[in-house]
Amino acid sequence: MPETNELEQFAEEFFQDIVNEAESGGWKEDIFFDKFTDYLVDSGEMNEAIRASYQPANGNLRVDGYCGDPLDSRATADPDEPLTLGLIILDFHQGADLQTLGTRDMNAIFNRLMRYLDSALKPQWRKSLEVSDPGFGLADLIHTRWNRITKIRLYLLTNKALSSRIDGKTAGDYQNRSVNYSVWDIRRLFALSKSMNGQEPLRVNFGEKPLHPLRALLASAPNAANPVYLAAVPGNDLARIYDRWGARLLEQNVRVFLQARSNVNKGIKRTLESEPELFFSFNNGITATAEHIETEMTRDGLNILSLDNLQIVNGGQTTASIYAAYRAGKDLSKVFVQMKLSIVDPQQAEDLVPRISEYANSQNKVSQADLFANHPFHVRIESFSRRILAPAQEGSFNQTKWFYERARGQYGDAQAYMSRADKNKFLAEYPKSQKFAKTDLAKYAMVWTDKAYYVNRGAQKNFAEFAKDITEQWTEDNTxxxxYYYKTLIAQKIIWDTAEKIIPQMAWYEAGGYRSQHVVLAIGLVAEAARQANRKIDYELIWDAQELDEPFKQALREAADAVHPVLMHPMQGYRNISEWAKQPKCWEAVKQLHVNWNQAWLNELISPREEWRRNRRSSKEQRETNGIEYTAAVVNMGAQFWKDVAQWLIAENEGDEKERGCVNVAASIPSRIPSDKQSAVIVQLMKRLAKAGCPYRMKNIE
Incomplete structure (x- = not known):
């Protein structure tokens, strides 16, 4: 349990962040919902979180959001697979002091959420609501999916501390559907944010019911630095583990397998249903990693008792399909899944787990976009964010930086052991408002493309689409x-942040009124206006000012006014506004809008040639930087390393004449130093050979 003063400090800072953001525009409960659910989506607790606030004056029932369309919760492509409905309710204490949530209040809050669910299934109640009301859109979605929903998850999010006397809430049922309750209080959120990878510790205890100690064989040397085990996991146990931890088990997997629609799932399903005893023989099983293992030796052999941070890096479809069969009530008593388990030192996990994941998937078709979470693109953006100073804002002499979190929790880790003075200095250099993560970056960039609607599809789906685009562009020319690209990205973040403040100030806006959807479509319309005029946004102007001027703010207001009717009045066939905002048809309707833009903003736009000139100059500088970095990396490896590589190339018949020649030059260091071009050839060769199993690896290369 965290120290009380640490928890109180976290609660106060969390609340103050909400207040600060609300002061510049926004509703506190909207901001609280977004900030809280960002943690839960990042950690895999939810696939997505959509704001849908319905709070009638009598306070008898309430809902604040939901975990996306239940169809998106499916583990496989099976059209008959049962669905899970996730509903969210808030208990936001508007104060910095730490309050306690007791049993009576907790139950009362969940009862209000259940009364909303009960009302949502009544036709007369639904008819009493306006179609534009978030309560109606969600109710209509629940009604549409109800016959296939078998499981209901209710989430209570609060900045209070749950009473220590409460150790849980017993699962119930509603209309023959199981109901599970989950309370995320400030203490649990603090543990989530404090842990090294930004998550609650993921510990699987095989020795505790309903799991069973897992029989295993040691498949490596007893004193190996990263021991490997082989095991046959009972199907029921694998399903129960997934039921508890969900997508958290798969976060390192290179596949976005939940979106897969291949025939593999169908084959797995057929085997599970008709020949379960042959599943072990027919299926390739799973490849997994863990950071710590606890075992015991018995008369019958070695048993695994627990695993810390278990990750399934290959076999996502297998795991999800078994879980789907488990939820459908299939008999899995004869099903066993082979597992290859590597124990990885936590200090090496960030580098080693992605490599295990990549190579474990190498026998299958895996696109480069699937590997994007570990792509050098992120390393470069991180490097820019630590090096490039933003211009001082008007009235200040202090220059700041924008902090890119390439890995979850970096911002907090950087301050973990600082003195108060050093922490204040760090926060002055990297203000909280200037921190952003991978999924944030993806939405800032994607909203300016002709696929802006992807941003409304949720952080993970948008990130996957962003990955495809960036991977192709990086391969074509990473310079x-x-x-200039980085400064453009920061300018796009400034535009996004400003739009988030402007939307709640519009006369038509109501709390819970689809803020994020309005932001996406409003910025998207601004981008479309520039495209149609064959002009470009002057991102350099925004970077230099570190804020938007009044003409740009007015353009955002004009765009918001224009997209509001399109968003709030879906086309025939779409009744849920949040789901409508995800559709290409919604985006096409926005693109057809005509707006009389203020001339001052139009005058600020620049020509495509001017933007090309800026980017070309910066690309040249990046090309020179790449060459210098490559040469330094090659020289740092030393002559003996390159002599060994040269011998390996000959022995394995790898590398062409040009590549071998460049390696031979490196083998002559220091009498001969490879040029920047030669070094680039060597680096690209070593990247390719890493995937071919070459035992020699360069360090610190993108």
């Missing part, structure tokens, strides 16, 4: 991701 386009240069300092």
């Amino acid at each position: 386009q991701f240069n300092e």
Whole structure:
């Protein structure tokens, strides 16, 4: 349990962040919902979280959001698979002091959420609501999916501390559907944010019911640095583990397998249903990693008792299909899944787990976009964010930086052991408002493309689409991701943040009124206006000012006014506004809008040639930087390393004449130093050979 003063400090800072953001525009409960659910989506607790606030004056029932369309919760492509409905309710204490949530209040809050669910299934009640009311859209979605929903998850999110006397809430049922309750209080959120990877510790205890100690064989040397085990996991146990931890088990997997629609799932399903005893023989099983293992030796052999941070890096479809069969009530008593388990030192996990994941998937078709979470693009953006100073804002002499979290929790980790003075200095250099993560980056960039609607599909789906685009562009020419690109990205974040403040100030806006959807469509319309005029946004102007001027703010207001009717009045066939905002048809309707833009903003736009000139200059600088970095990396490996590589190339018949020649030059260091071009050839060769199983690896290369 965290120290009380640490928890109180976290609660106060969390609340103050909400207040600060609300002061510049926004409703506190909207901001609280977004900030809280960002943690839960990032950790895999939810696939997505959509704001849908319905709070009638009598306070008898309430809902604040939901975990996306239940169809998206499916583990496989099976059209008959049962669905899970996730509903969210808030208990937001509007004060910095730490309050306690007791049993009576907790139950009362959940009862209000259940009364909303009960009302949502009544036709007369639904008819009493306006179609534009978030309560109606969600109720209509629940009614539409109800016959296939078998499981209901209710989430209570609060900045109070749950009473220590409460150790849980017993699962119930409603209309023959199981109901599970989950309370995320400030203490649990604090544990989530404090842990090294930004998550609650994921510990699987095989020795505790309903699981069973897992029989295993040691498949490596007893004193190996990263021991490997082989095991046959009972199907029921694998399903129960997934039921408890969900997508958290799969976060390192290179596949976005939940979106897969391949025939593999169908084959797995057939085997599970008709020949379960042959599943072990027919299926390739799973590849997994863990950071710590606890075992015991018995008369019958070795048993695994627990695993810390278990990750399934290959076999996502297998796991999800078994879980789907488990939820459907299939008999899995004869099903066993082979597992290859590697124990990885936590200090090496960030580098080693992605490699295990990549190679474990190498026998299957895996696109480069699937590997994007570990792509050098992120390393470069992180490097820019630590190096490039933003111009001082008017009235200040202090220059700041924008902090890119390449890995979850970096911002907090950087301050973990600082003195108060050093922490204040750090926060002055990297203000909280200037921190952003991978999924944030993806939405800032994607909203400016002709696929802006992807941003409304949720952080993970948008990130996957962003990955495809960036991977292709990086392969074509990585120098386009240069300092100008970085400054453009920050300018896009400034535009996004400003739009988030402007939307709640519009006369038509109501609390819970689809803020994020309005932001996406409003910025998207601004981008479309520039495209149609064959002009470009002057991102350099925004970077230099570190804020938007009044003409740009007015353009955002004009865009928001224009997209509001389109968003709030879906086309025939779409009744849920949040789901409508995800559709290409919604985006096409927005693109057809005509707006009389203020001339001052139009005058600020620049020509495509001017933007090309800026990017070209920065690309040249990036190309020179790449060459210097490559040469330094090659020289740092030393002559003996390159002599060994040269011998390996000959022995394995790898590398062409040009590549071998460049390696031979490196083997002559220091009498001969490879040029920047030669070093680039060597680096690209070593990247390719890493995937071919070459035992020699360069360090610190993108």
